[in-house]
Amino acid sequence: MHSFGYRANALLTFAVTLLALICAMSSLSDNLNSPSPSSHVKVLNINWFQKSTQGNDEVSMTMNISANLQSLFTWNTKQVFVFLAAEYETPQNSLNQVSLWDGIIPSKEHAKFWIHTTNKYRFTDQGSNLQGKEFNLTLHWHVMPKTGKMFADKIVMSGFSLPVEYR
Amino acid sequence: MIVTSALIIWKGLMCVTGSESPVVVVLSGSMEPGFKRGDILFLHMSKDPIRAGEIVVFNVDGRKIPIVHRVIKVHEHEDTGEVDVLTKGDNNFGDDRLLYAHGQLWLHRHHIMGRAVGFLPYVGWVTIIMTEKPIIKYLLIGALGLVVITSKE
Structure with a gap:
Protein backbone atom coordinates (compact mmCIF):
# COMPACT_ATOMS: atom_id res chain seq x y z
CA MET A 1 0.00 0.00 0.00
CA HIS A 2 2.63 2.55 1.01
CA SER A 3 5.30 1.25 -1.31
CA PHE A 4 7.80 3.44 -3.13
CA GLY A 5 6.01 2.92 -6.46
CA TYR A 6 2.66 3.91 -5.02
CA ARG A 7 4.04 7.12 -3.50
CA ALA A 8 5.98 8.05 -6.64
CA ASN A 9 2.82 7.58 -8.69
CA ALA A 10 0.75 9.73 -6.32
CA LEU A 11 3.41 12.47 -6.35
CA LEU A 12 3.64 12.45 -10.15
CA THR A 13 -0.15 12.60 -10.57
CA PHE A 14 -0.37 15.49 -8.10
CA ALA A 15 2.47 17.40 -9.81
CA VAL A 16 0.99 17.00 -13.29
CA THR A 17 -2.49 18.01 -12.10
CA LEU A 18 -1.09 21.09 -10.40
CA LEU A 19 0.92 22.06 -13.49
CA ALA A 20 -2.14 21.67 -15.72
CA LEU A 21 -4.18 23.79 -13.31
CA ILE A 22 -1.56 26.57 -13.27
CA CYS A 23 -1.42 26.54 -17.10
CA ALA A 24 -5.21 26.77 -17.32
CA MET A 25 -5.33 29.61 -14.79
CA SER A 26 -2.63 31.66 -16.49
CA SER A 27 -4.43 31.22 -19.82
CA LEU A 28 -7.74 32.29 -18.24
CA SER A 29 -6.09 35.33 -16.66
CA ASP A 30 -5.51 36.72 -20.17
CA ASN A 31 -9.24 37.37 -20.38
CA LEU A 32 -8.92 40.01 -17.66
CA ASN A 33 -6.79 42.17 -19.94
CA SER A 34 -8.76 44.61 -22.10
CA PRO A 35 -6.23 46.02 -24.56
CA SER A 36 -6.49 49.37 -26.35
CA PRO A 37 -3.98 49.25 -29.21
CA SER A 38 -3.63 52.02 -31.79
CA SER A 39 -2.07 52.26 -35.22
CA HIS A 40 -1.56 54.61 -38.10
CA VAL A 41 -0.44 53.85 -41.66
CA LYS A 42 0.47 56.26 -44.41
CA VAL A 43 1.16 55.29 -48.02
CA LEU A 44 4.06 57.52 -49.01
CA ASN A 45 4.62 56.47 -52.60
CA ILE A 46 3.48 54.04 -55.27
CA ASN A 47 6.89 52.91 -56.56
CA TRP A 48 5.54 51.04 -59.54
CA PHE A 49 2.24 49.61 -60.70
CA GLN A 50 1.99 47.22 -63.62
CA LYS A 51 0.43 44.14 -65.14
CA SER A 52 2.64 41.08 -64.91
CA THR A 53 3.16 38.63 -67.76
CA GLN A 54 0.59 36.30 -66.14
CA GLY A 55 -1.98 39.10 -66.42
CA ASN A 56 -2.16 39.92 -62.72
CA ASP A 57 -1.87 43.49 -61.47
CA GLU A 58 1.06 44.10 -59.14
CA VAL A 59 1.94 47.12 -57.01
CA SER A 60 5.01 48.16 -55.07
CA MET A 61 4.56 50.87 -52.49
CA THR A 62 6.37 52.59 -49.65
CA MET A 63 4.58 52.95 -46.34
CA ASN A 64 4.97 54.42 -42.91
CA ILE A 65 3.56 52.09 -40.25
CA SER A 66 3.30 53.20 -36.65
CA ALA A 67 1.53 51.36 -33.86
CA ASN A 68 1.34 51.03 -30.12
CA LEU A 69 0.52 47.47 -29.09
CA GLN A 70 1.93 47.62 -25.56
CA SER A 71 -1.44 46.99 -23.94
CA LEU A 72 -1.61 43.53 -25.56
CA PHE A 73 1.18 42.20 -23.40
CA THR A 74 0.38 40.32 -20.19
CA TRP A 75 2.51 38.05 -18.02
CA ASN A 76 1.42 35.08 -20.16
CA THR A 77 2.44 36.65 -23.50
CA LYS A 78 5.37 35.09 -25.33
CA GLN A 79 5.22 37.28 -28.42
CA VAL A 80 2.87 39.24 -30.62
CA PHE A 81 2.84 38.59 -34.34
CA VAL A 82 1.72 41.67 -36.24
CA PHE A 83 0.99 42.08 -39.94
CA LEU A 84 -0.46 44.63 -42.31
CA ALA A 85 -2.81 43.35 -44.99
CA ALA A 86 -4.46 45.06 -47.94
CA GLU A 87 -8.11 44.04 -48.12
CA TYR A 88 -10.44 44.72 -51.04
CA GLU A 89 -13.29 43.34 -53.11
CA THR A 90 -13.21 42.53 -56.79
CA PRO A 91 -15.97 41.36 -59.17
CA GLN A 92 -14.72 37.73 -58.99
CA ASN A 93 -13.67 37.67 -55.34
CA SER A 94 -15.85 38.70 -52.42
CA LEU A 95 -12.71 39.11 -50.32
CA ASN A 96 -9.02 39.51 -51.06
CA GLN A 97 -6.51 39.70 -48.21
CA VAL A 98 -2.91 40.26 -49.19
CA SER A 99 -0.29 40.48 -46.48
CA LEU A 100 2.16 43.29 -47.22
CA TRP A 101 4.38 43.42 -44.16
CA ASP A 102 4.75 41.46 -40.93
CA GLY A 103 6.87 41.41 -37.82
CA ILE A 104 7.37 39.62 -34.53
CA ILE A 105 7.29 41.69 -31.35
CA PRO A 106 9.18 39.82 -28.65
CA SER A 107 8.48 42.09 -25.67
CA LYS A 108 6.48 45.01 -24.40
CA GLU A 109 9.42 47.40 -24.86
CA HIS A 110 9.34 46.78 -28.61
CA ALA A 111 5.57 47.07 -28.94
CA LYS A 112 5.58 50.80 -29.68
CA PHE A 113 7.17 51.04 -33.11
CA TRP A 114 7.51 53.13 -36.21
CA ILE A 115 8.72 51.68 -39.47
CA HIS A 116 9.36 53.00 -42.95
CA THR A 117 9.16 50.14 -45.44
CA THR A 118 8.22 48.95 -48.89
CA ASN A 119 5.89 45.95 -49.06
CA LYS A 120 7.76 42.85 -47.90
CA TYR A 121 5.44 40.47 -49.77
CA ARG A 122 4.23 40.98 -53.32
CA PHE A 123 1.00 42.92 -53.59
CA THR A 124 -0.47 40.91 -56.48
CA ASP A 125 -4.12 40.67 -57.44
CA GLN A 126 -5.85 37.57 -58.83
CA GLY A 127 -6.54 39.13 -62.19
CA SER A 128 -6.38 42.73 -63.31
CA ASN A 129 -8.66 44.75 -61.06
CA LEU A 130 -6.37 47.10 -59.19
CA GLN A 131 -6.58 50.25 -61.37
CA GLY A 132 -8.25 52.95 -59.28
CA LYS A 133 -9.14 50.30 -56.67
CA GLU A 134 -10.09 51.46 -53.19
CA PHE A 135 -8.73 49.25 -50.43
CA ASN A 136 -8.44 48.97 -46.68
CA LEU A 137 -5.19 48.50 -44.84
CA THR A 138 -5.78 46.30 -41.81
CA LEU A 139 -3.32 45.85 -38.98
CA HIS A 140 -3.83 42.34 -37.60
CA TRP A 141 -2.19 40.98 -34.50
CA HIS A 142 -1.93 37.48 -33.13
CA VAL A 143 -1.02 37.13 -29.47
CA MET A 144 0.95 33.96 -28.79
CA PRO A 145 0.80 32.96 -25.12
CA LYS A 146 3.39 31.15 -23.07
CA THR A 147 0.64 28.59 -22.63
CA GLY A 148 -3.06 28.37 -23.44
CA LYS A 149 -5.42 30.14 -25.79
CA MET A 150 -4.22 32.38 -28.62
CA PHE A 151 -5.85 35.73 -29.28
CA ALA A 152 -6.21 37.71 -32.48
CA ASP A 153 -7.78 41.02 -33.42
CA LYS A 154 -7.33 43.87 -35.90
CA ILE A 155 -7.67 47.56 -36.67
CA VAL A 156 -9.16 48.43 -40.07
CA MET A 157 -7.91 51.61 -41.72
CA SER A 158 -9.93 52.62 -44.78
CA GLY A 159 -9.73 55.27 -47.46
CA PHE A 160 -6.70 54.12 -49.46
CA SER A 161 -6.78 53.93 -53.24
CA LEU A 162 -4.52 52.96 -56.10
CA PRO A 163 -3.79 55.15 -59.12
CA VAL A 164 -5.96 54.83 -62.23
CA GLU A 165 -2.99 54.45 -64.59
CA TYR A 166 -0.10 51.95 -64.51
CA ARG A 167 3.23 53.58 -63.75
CA MET B 1 -5.23 3.71 -16.06
CA ILE B 2 -3.08 6.43 -17.61
CA VAL B 3 -3.63 4.98 -21.09
CA THR B 4 -7.39 4.86 -20.68
CA SER B 5 -7.64 8.44 -19.41
CA ALA B 6 -5.42 9.62 -22.29
CA LEU B 7 -7.75 7.85 -24.74
CA ILE B 8 -10.81 9.41 -23.09
CA ILE B 9 -9.28 12.91 -23.30
CA TRP B 10 -8.32 12.35 -26.97
CA LYS B 11 -11.82 11.17 -27.97
CA GLY B 12 -13.39 13.96 -25.92
CA LEU B 13 -11.28 16.55 -27.71
CA MET B 14 -12.27 15.01 -31.05
CA CYS B 15 -15.92 15.60 -30.22
CA VAL B 16 -15.42 19.14 -28.90
CA THR B 17 -13.13 20.44 -31.64
CA GLY B 18 -14.66 18.60 -34.58
CA SER B 19 -11.22 17.91 -36.00
CA GLU B 20 -10.05 14.41 -36.81
CA SER B 21 -6.76 14.95 -35.00
CA PRO B 22 -7.40 17.62 -32.35
CA VAL B 23 -3.79 17.90 -31.26
CA VAL B 24 -0.60 18.19 -33.31
CA VAL B 25 3.02 18.19 -32.27
CA VAL B 26 5.23 20.83 -33.89
CA LEU B 27 8.05 19.01 -35.67
CA SER B 28 10.02 21.81 -37.34
CA GLY B 29 11.38 25.21 -36.42
CA SER B 30 9.61 27.03 -39.24
CA MET B 31 7.29 28.90 -36.87
CA GLU B 32 9.94 29.93 -34.31
CA PRO B 33 10.05 31.77 -32.02
CA GLY B 34 6.28 31.31 -31.68
CA PHE B 35 6.21 27.53 -31.81
CA LYS B 36 9.24 25.42 -31.16
CA ARG B 37 9.84 21.77 -31.92
CA GLY B 38 8.06 19.67 -29.33
CA ASP B 39 5.26 22.13 -28.59
CA ILE B 40 1.67 20.98 -28.81
CA LEU B 41 -1.10 22.78 -30.69
CA PHE B 42 -4.82 22.32 -30.15
CA LEU B 43 -6.79 22.44 -33.37
CA HIS B 44 -10.29 23.55 -34.10
CA MET B 45 -12.14 22.85 -37.32
CA SER B 46 -15.17 25.06 -37.72
CA LYS B 47 -17.24 26.21 -40.67
CA ASP B 48 -15.87 29.75 -40.28
CA PRO B 49 -14.06 30.96 -43.38
CA ILE B 50 -10.27 30.94 -43.41
CA ARG B 51 -8.78 34.40 -42.94
CA ALA B 52 -5.28 35.87 -43.21
CA GLY B 53 -3.20 35.60 -40.04
CA GLU B 54 -4.67 32.31 -38.85
CA ILE B 55 -2.31 29.44 -38.18
CA VAL B 56 -3.57 26.44 -40.11
CA VAL B 57 -2.55 22.81 -40.31
CA PHE B 58 -2.63 21.53 -43.87
CA ASN B 59 -1.84 18.48 -45.92
CA VAL B 60 -0.09 18.72 -49.26
CA ASP B 61 -0.68 16.01 -51.88
CA GLY B 62 2.31 13.69 -51.88
CA ARG B 63 3.48 14.61 -48.38
CA LYS B 64 2.66 12.44 -45.41
CA ILE B 65 3.32 14.87 -42.60
CA PRO B 66 0.97 17.84 -42.15
CA ILE B 67 2.46 21.33 -41.95
CA VAL B 68 1.61 24.11 -39.46
CA HIS B 69 2.00 27.56 -41.02
CA ARG B 70 0.36 30.98 -41.09
CA VAL B 71 -2.02 32.22 -43.80
CA ILE B 72 -0.68 35.33 -45.55
CA LYS B 73 -2.99 35.63 -48.56
CA VAL B 74 -6.68 34.84 -49.02
CA HIS B 75 -8.78 35.16 -52.16
CA GLU B 76 -12.41 34.15 -51.66
CA HIS B 77 -14.39 33.57 -54.83
CA GLU B 78 -17.67 35.38 -55.13
CA ASP B 79 -19.70 32.68 -56.91
CA THR B 80 -18.52 29.43 -55.31
CA GLY B 81 -17.28 30.64 -51.92
CA GLU B 82 -14.16 28.55 -52.46
CA VAL B 83 -10.98 30.07 -51.02
CA ASP B 84 -7.47 30.29 -52.43
CA VAL B 85 -5.00 30.44 -49.56
CA LEU B 86 -1.25 31.04 -49.43
CA THR B 87 0.74 30.18 -46.31
CA LYS B 88 4.18 30.93 -44.91
CA GLY B 89 6.18 29.87 -41.87
CA ASP B 90 7.00 32.84 -39.63
CA ASN B 91 10.64 31.80 -39.52
CA ASN B 92 10.94 30.99 -43.23
CA PHE B 93 12.22 33.53 -45.71
CA GLY B 94 9.76 32.87 -48.51
CA ASP B 95 6.19 31.66 -48.85
CA ASP B 96 5.17 28.00 -49.07
CA ARG B 97 4.74 27.60 -52.84
CA LEU B 98 7.96 25.57 -52.89
CA LEU B 99 6.47 23.14 -50.36
CA TYR B 100 3.22 22.64 -52.24
CA ALA B 101 2.76 19.99 -54.90
CA HIS B 102 4.50 20.78 -58.18
CA GLY B 103 2.68 23.60 -59.95
CA GLN B 104 0.26 24.19 -57.10
CA LEU B 105 -0.20 27.89 -56.39
CA TRP B 106 -2.91 27.88 -53.73
CA LEU B 107 -4.23 25.76 -50.90
CA HIS B 108 -7.94 25.04 -50.85
CA ARG B 109 -10.40 24.24 -48.13
CA HIS B 110 -9.97 20.47 -48.40
CA HIS B 111 -6.22 20.69 -47.77
CA ILE B 112 -6.77 22.30 -44.40
CA MET B 113 -7.18 20.04 -41.38
CA GLY B 114 -7.81 22.72 -38.81
CA ARG B 115 -6.66 25.98 -37.30
CA ALA B 116 -4.55 26.28 -34.19
CA VAL B 117 -6.40 27.81 -31.23
CA GLY B 118 -4.35 26.82 -28.20
CA PHE B 119 -0.80 26.11 -27.28
CA LEU B 120 1.06 23.99 -24.72
CA PRO B 121 4.88 23.98 -24.63
CA TYR B 122 7.23 20.98 -24.42
CA VAL B 123 4.63 18.21 -23.97
CA GLY B 124 5.11 16.97 -27.54
CA TRP B 125 8.68 15.93 -26.82
CA VAL B 126 7.28 12.69 -25.43
CA THR B 127 5.99 11.64 -28.85
CA PRO B 134 11.95 3.53 -30.46
CA ILE B 135 14.31 1.77 -28.05
CA ILE B 136 13.08 4.11 -25.27
CA LYS B 137 9.49 3.20 -26.09
CA TYR B 138 10.25 -0.52 -25.77
CA LEU B 139 12.17 0.03 -22.53
CA LEU B 140 9.21 1.96 -21.12
CA ILE B 141 6.67 -0.67 -22.17
CA GLY B 142 8.95 -3.38 -20.78
CA ALA B 143 9.35 -1.62 -17.44
CA LEU B 144 5.59 -1.06 -17.15
CA GLY B 145 4.96 -4.70 -17.98
CA LEU B 146 7.45 -5.78 -15.33
CA VAL B 147 5.73 -3.62 -12.73
CA VAL B 148 2.34 -5.13 -13.62
CA ILE B 149 3.69 -8.70 -13.41
CA THR B 150 5.62 -8.26 -10.15
CA SER B 151 3.05 -6.22 -8.22
CA LYS B 152 1.38 -8.37 -5.57
CA GLU B 153 -1.90 -6.52 -5.01
Whole structure:
Protein backbone atom coordinates (compact mmCIF):
# COMPACT_ATOMS: atom_id res chain seq x y z
CA MET A 1 0.00 0.00 0.00
CA HIS A 2 2.63 2.55 1.01
CA SER A 3 5.30 1.25 -1.31
CA PHE A 4 7.80 3.44 -3.13
CA GLY A 5 6.01 2.92 -6.46
CA TYR A 6 2.66 3.91 -5.02
CA ARG A 7 4.04 7.12 -3.50
CA ALA A 8 5.98 8.05 -6.64
CA ASN A 9 2.82 7.58 -8.69
CA ALA A 10 0.75 9.73 -6.32
CA LEU A 11 3.41 12.47 -6.35
CA LEU A 12 3.64 12.45 -10.15
CA THR A 13 -0.15 12.60 -10.57
CA PHE A 14 -0.37 15.49 -8.10
CA ALA A 15 2.47 17.40 -9.81
CA VAL A 16 0.99 17.00 -13.29
CA THR A 17 -2.49 18.01 -12.10
CA LEU A 18 -1.09 21.09 -10.40
CA LEU A 19 0.92 22.06 -13.49
CA ALA A 20 -2.14 21.67 -15.72
CA LEU A 21 -4.18 23.79 -13.31
CA ILE A 22 -1.56 26.57 -13.27
CA CYS A 23 -1.42 26.54 -17.10
CA ALA A 24 -5.21 26.77 -17.32
CA MET A 25 -5.33 29.61 -14.79
CA SER A 26 -2.63 31.66 -16.49
CA SER A 27 -4.43 31.22 -19.82
CA LEU A 28 -7.74 32.29 -18.24
CA SER A 29 -6.09 35.33 -16.66
CA ASP A 30 -5.51 36.72 -20.17
CA ASN A 31 -9.24 37.37 -20.38
CA LEU A 32 -8.92 40.01 -17.66
CA ASN A 33 -6.79 42.17 -19.94
CA SER A 34 -8.76 44.61 -22.10
CA PRO A 35 -6.23 46.02 -24.56
CA SER A 36 -6.49 49.37 -26.35
CA PRO A 37 -3.98 49.25 -29.21
CA SER A 38 -3.63 52.02 -31.79
CA SER A 39 -2.07 52.26 -35.22
CA HIS A 40 -1.56 54.61 -38.10
CA VAL A 41 -0.44 53.85 -41.66
CA LYS A 42 0.47 56.26 -44.41
CA VAL A 43 1.16 55.29 -48.02
CA LEU A 44 4.06 57.52 -49.01
CA ASN A 45 4.62 56.47 -52.60
CA ILE A 46 3.48 54.04 -55.27
CA ASN A 47 6.89 52.91 -56.56
CA TRP A 48 5.54 51.04 -59.54
CA PHE A 49 2.24 49.61 -60.70
CA GLN A 50 1.99 47.22 -63.62
CA LYS A 51 0.43 44.14 -65.14
CA SER A 52 2.64 41.08 -64.91
CA THR A 53 3.16 38.63 -67.76
CA GLN A 54 0.59 36.30 -66.14
CA GLY A 55 -1.98 39.10 -66.42
CA ASN A 56 -2.16 39.92 -62.72
CA ASP A 57 -1.87 43.49 -61.47
CA GLU A 58 1.06 44.10 -59.14
CA VAL A 59 1.94 47.12 -57.01
CA SER A 60 5.01 48.16 -55.07
CA MET A 61 4.56 50.87 -52.49
CA THR A 62 6.37 52.59 -49.65
CA MET A 63 4.58 52.95 -46.34
CA ASN A 64 4.97 54.42 -42.91
CA ILE A 65 3.56 52.09 -40.25
CA SER A 66 3.30 53.20 -36.65
CA ALA A 67 1.53 51.36 -33.86
CA ASN A 68 1.34 51.03 -30.12
CA LEU A 69 0.52 47.47 -29.09
CA GLN A 70 1.93 47.62 -25.56
CA SER A 71 -1.44 46.99 -23.94
CA LEU A 72 -1.61 43.53 -25.56
CA PHE A 73 1.18 42.20 -23.40
CA THR A 74 0.38 40.32 -20.19
CA TRP A 75 2.51 38.05 -18.02
CA ASN A 76 1.42 35.08 -20.16
CA THR A 77 2.44 36.65 -23.50
CA LYS A 78 5.37 35.09 -25.33
CA GLN A 79 5.22 37.28 -28.42
CA VAL A 80 2.87 39.24 -30.62
CA PHE A 81 2.84 38.59 -34.34
CA VAL A 82 1.72 41.67 -36.24
CA PHE A 83 0.99 42.08 -39.94
CA LEU A 84 -0.46 44.63 -42.31
CA ALA A 85 -2.81 43.35 -44.99
CA ALA A 86 -4.46 45.06 -47.94
CA GLU A 87 -8.11 44.04 -48.12
CA TYR A 88 -10.44 44.72 -51.04
CA GLU A 89 -13.29 43.34 -53.11
CA THR A 90 -13.21 42.53 -56.79
CA PRO A 91 -15.97 41.36 -59.17
CA GLN A 92 -14.72 37.73 -58.99
CA ASN A 93 -13.67 37.67 -55.34
CA SER A 94 -15.85 38.70 -52.42
CA LEU A 95 -12.71 39.11 -50.32
CA ASN A 96 -9.02 39.51 -51.06
CA GLN A 97 -6.51 39.70 -48.21
CA VAL A 98 -2.91 40.26 -49.19
CA SER A 99 -0.29 40.48 -46.48
CA LEU A 100 2.16 43.29 -47.22
CA TRP A 101 4.38 43.42 -44.16
CA ASP A 102 4.75 41.46 -40.93
CA GLY A 103 6.87 41.41 -37.82
CA ILE A 104 7.37 39.62 -34.53
CA ILE A 105 7.29 41.69 -31.35
CA PRO A 106 9.18 39.82 -28.65
CA SER A 107 8.48 42.09 -25.67
CA LYS A 108 6.48 45.01 -24.40
CA GLU A 109 9.42 47.40 -24.86
CA HIS A 110 9.34 46.78 -28.61
CA ALA A 111 5.57 47.07 -28.94
CA LYS A 112 5.58 50.80 -29.68
CA PHE A 113 7.17 51.04 -33.11
CA TRP A 114 7.51 53.13 -36.21
CA ILE A 115 8.72 51.68 -39.47
CA HIS A 116 9.36 53.00 -42.95
CA THR A 117 9.16 50.14 -45.44
CA THR A 118 8.22 48.95 -48.89
CA ASN A 119 5.89 45.95 -49.06
CA LYS A 120 7.76 42.85 -47.90
CA TYR A 121 5.44 40.47 -49.77
CA ARG A 122 4.23 40.98 -53.32
CA PHE A 123 1.00 42.92 -53.59
CA THR A 124 -0.47 40.91 -56.48
CA ASP A 125 -4.12 40.67 -57.44
CA GLN A 126 -5.85 37.57 -58.83
CA GLY A 127 -6.54 39.13 -62.19
CA SER A 128 -6.38 42.73 -63.31
CA ASN A 129 -8.66 44.75 -61.06
CA LEU A 130 -6.37 47.10 -59.19
CA GLN A 131 -6.58 50.25 -61.37
CA GLY A 132 -8.25 52.95 -59.28
CA LYS A 133 -9.14 50.30 -56.67
CA GLU A 134 -10.09 51.46 -53.19
CA PHE A 135 -8.73 49.25 -50.43
CA ASN A 136 -8.44 48.97 -46.68
CA LEU A 137 -5.19 48.50 -44.84
CA THR A 138 -5.78 46.30 -41.81
CA LEU A 139 -3.32 45.85 -38.98
CA HIS A 140 -3.83 42.34 -37.60
CA TRP A 141 -2.19 40.98 -34.50
CA HIS A 142 -1.93 37.48 -33.13
CA VAL A 143 -1.02 37.13 -29.47
CA MET A 144 0.95 33.96 -28.79
CA PRO A 145 0.80 32.96 -25.12
CA LYS A 146 3.39 31.15 -23.07
CA THR A 147 0.64 28.59 -22.63
CA GLY A 148 -3.06 28.37 -23.44
CA LYS A 149 -5.42 30.14 -25.79
CA MET A 150 -4.22 32.38 -28.62
CA PHE A 151 -5.85 35.73 -29.28
CA ALA A 152 -6.21 37.71 -32.48
CA ASP A 153 -7.78 41.02 -33.42
CA LYS A 154 -7.33 43.87 -35.90
CA ILE A 155 -7.67 47.56 -36.67
CA VAL A 156 -9.16 48.43 -40.07
CA MET A 157 -7.91 51.61 -41.72
CA SER A 158 -9.93 52.62 -44.78
CA GLY A 159 -9.73 55.27 -47.46
CA PHE A 160 -6.70 54.12 -49.46
CA SER A 161 -6.78 53.93 -53.24
CA LEU A 162 -4.52 52.96 -56.10
CA PRO A 163 -3.79 55.15 -59.12
CA VAL A 164 -5.96 54.83 -62.23
CA GLU A 165 -2.99 54.45 -64.59
CA TYR A 166 -0.10 51.95 -64.51
CA ARG A 167 3.23 53.58 -63.75
CA MET B 1 -5.23 3.71 -16.06
CA ILE B 2 -3.08 6.43 -17.61
CA VAL B 3 -3.63 4.98 -21.09
CA THR B 4 -7.39 4.86 -20.68
CA SER B 5 -7.64 8.44 -19.41
CA ALA B 6 -5.42 9.62 -22.29
CA LEU B 7 -7.75 7.85 -24.74
CA ILE B 8 -10.81 9.41 -23.09
CA ILE B 9 -9.28 12.91 -23.30
CA TRP B 10 -8.32 12.35 -26.97
CA LYS B 11 -11.82 11.17 -27.97
CA GLY B 12 -13.39 13.96 -25.92
CA LEU B 13 -11.28 16.55 -27.71
CA MET B 14 -12.27 15.01 -31.05
CA CYS B 15 -15.92 15.60 -30.22
CA VAL B 16 -15.42 19.14 -28.90
CA THR B 17 -13.13 20.44 -31.64
CA GLY B 18 -14.66 18.60 -34.58
CA SER B 19 -11.22 17.91 -36.00
CA GLU B 20 -10.05 14.41 -36.81
CA SER B 21 -6.76 14.95 -35.00
CA PRO B 22 -7.40 17.62 -32.35
CA VAL B 23 -3.79 17.90 -31.26
CA VAL B 24 -0.60 18.19 -33.31
CA VAL B 25 3.02 18.19 -32.27
CA VAL B 26 5.23 20.83 -33.89
CA LEU B 27 8.05 19.01 -35.67
CA SER B 28 10.02 21.81 -37.34
CA GLY B 29 11.38 25.21 -36.42
CA SER B 30 9.61 27.03 -39.24
CA MET B 31 7.29 28.90 -36.87
CA GLU B 32 9.94 29.93 -34.31
CA PRO B 33 10.05 31.77 -32.02
CA GLY B 34 6.28 31.31 -31.68
CA PHE B 35 6.21 27.53 -31.81
CA LYS B 36 9.24 25.42 -31.16
CA ARG B 37 9.84 21.77 -31.92
CA GLY B 38 8.06 19.67 -29.33
CA ASP B 39 5.26 22.13 -28.59
CA ILE B 40 1.67 20.98 -28.81
CA LEU B 41 -1.10 22.78 -30.69
CA PHE B 42 -4.82 22.32 -30.15
CA LEU B 43 -6.79 22.44 -33.37
CA HIS B 44 -10.29 23.55 -34.10
CA MET B 45 -12.14 22.85 -37.32
CA SER B 46 -15.17 25.06 -37.72
CA LYS B 47 -17.24 26.21 -40.67
CA ASP B 48 -15.87 29.75 -40.28
CA PRO B 49 -14.06 30.96 -43.38
CA ILE B 50 -10.27 30.94 -43.41
CA ARG B 51 -8.78 34.40 -42.94
CA ALA B 52 -5.28 35.87 -43.21
CA GLY B 53 -3.20 35.60 -40.04
CA GLU B 54 -4.67 32.31 -38.85
CA ILE B 55 -2.31 29.44 -38.18
CA VAL B 56 -3.57 26.44 -40.11
CA VAL B 57 -2.55 22.81 -40.31
CA PHE B 58 -2.63 21.53 -43.87
CA ASN B 59 -1.84 18.48 -45.92
CA VAL B 60 -0.09 18.72 -49.26
CA ASP B 61 -0.68 16.01 -51.88
CA GLY B 62 2.31 13.69 -51.88
CA ARG B 63 3.48 14.61 -48.38
CA LYS B 64 2.66 12.44 -45.41
CA ILE B 65 3.32 14.87 -42.60
CA PRO B 66 0.97 17.84 -42.15
CA ILE B 67 2.46 21.33 -41.95
CA VAL B 68 1.61 24.11 -39.46
CA HIS B 69 2.00 27.56 -41.02
CA ARG B 70 0.36 30.98 -41.09
CA VAL B 71 -2.02 32.22 -43.80
CA ILE B 72 -0.68 35.33 -45.55
CA LYS B 73 -2.99 35.63 -48.56
CA VAL B 74 -6.68 34.84 -49.02
CA HIS B 75 -8.78 35.16 -52.16
CA GLU B 76 -12.41 34.15 -51.66
CA HIS B 77 -14.39 33.57 -54.83
CA GLU B 78 -17.67 35.38 -55.13
CA ASP B 79 -19.70 32.68 -56.91
CA THR B 80 -18.52 29.43 -55.31
CA GLY B 81 -17.28 30.64 -51.92
CA GLU B 82 -14.16 28.55 -52.46
CA VAL B 83 -10.98 30.07 -51.02
CA ASP B 84 -7.47 30.29 -52.43
CA VAL B 85 -5.00 30.44 -49.56
CA LEU B 86 -1.25 31.04 -49.43
CA THR B 87 0.74 30.18 -46.31
CA LYS B 88 4.18 30.93 -44.91
CA GLY B 89 6.18 29.87 -41.87
CA ASP B 90 7.00 32.84 -39.63
CA ASN B 91 10.64 31.80 -39.52
CA ASN B 92 10.94 30.99 -43.23
CA PHE B 93 12.22 33.53 -45.71
CA GLY B 94 9.76 32.87 -48.51
CA ASP B 95 6.19 31.66 -48.85
CA ASP B 96 5.17 28.00 -49.07
CA ARG B 97 4.74 27.60 -52.84
CA LEU B 98 7.96 25.57 -52.89
CA LEU B 99 6.47 23.14 -50.36
CA TYR B 100 3.22 22.64 -52.24
CA ALA B 101 2.76 19.99 -54.90
CA HIS B 102 4.50 20.78 -58.18
CA GLY B 103 2.68 23.60 -59.95
CA GLN B 104 0.26 24.19 -57.10
CA LEU B 105 -0.20 27.89 -56.39
CA TRP B 106 -2.91 27.88 -53.73
CA LEU B 107 -4.23 25.76 -50.90
CA HIS B 108 -7.94 25.04 -50.85
CA ARG B 109 -10.40 24.24 -48.13
CA HIS B 110 -9.97 20.47 -48.40
CA HIS B 111 -6.22 20.69 -47.77
CA ILE B 112 -6.77 22.30 -44.40
CA MET B 113 -7.18 20.04 -41.38
CA GLY B 114 -7.81 22.72 -38.81
CA ARG B 115 -6.66 25.98 -37.30
CA ALA B 116 -4.55 26.28 -34.19
CA VAL B 117 -6.40 27.81 -31.23
CA GLY B 118 -4.35 26.82 -28.20
CA PHE B 119 -0.80 26.11 -27.28
CA LEU B 120 1.06 23.99 -24.72
CA PRO B 121 4.88 23.98 -24.63
CA TYR B 122 7.23 20.98 -24.42
CA VAL B 123 4.63 18.21 -23.97
CA GLY B 124 5.11 16.97 -27.54
CA TRP B 125 8.68 15.93 -26.82
CA VAL B 126 7.28 12.69 -25.43
CA THR B 127 5.99 11.64 -28.85
CA ILE B 128 9.05 12.96 -30.70
CA ILE B 129 11.37 10.89 -28.51
CA MET B 130 9.10 7.84 -28.83
CA THR B 131 9.09 7.97 -32.63
CA GLU B 132 12.75 8.87 -33.13
CA LYS B 133 14.23 6.60 -30.47
CA PRO B 134 11.95 3.53 -30.46
CA ILE B 135 14.31 1.77 -28.05
CA ILE B 136 13.08 4.11 -25.27
CA LYS B 137 9.49 3.20 -26.09
CA TYR B 138 10.25 -0.52 -25.77
CA LEU B 139 12.17 0.03 -22.53
CA LEU B 140 9.21 1.96 -21.12
CA ILE B 141 6.67 -0.67 -22.17
CA GLY B 142 8.95 -3.38 -20.78
CA ALA B 143 9.35 -1.62 -17.44
CA LEU B 144 5.59 -1.06 -17.15
CA GLY B 145 4.96 -4.70 -17.98
CA LEU B 146 7.45 -5.78 -15.33
CA VAL B 147 5.73 -3.62 -12.73
CA VAL B 148 2.34 -5.13 -13.62
CA ILE B 149 3.69 -8.70 -13.41
CA THR B 150 5.62 -8.26 -10.15
CA SER B 151 3.05 -6.22 -8.22
CA LYS B 152 1.38 -8.37 -5.57
CA GLU B 153 -1.90 -6.52 -5.01
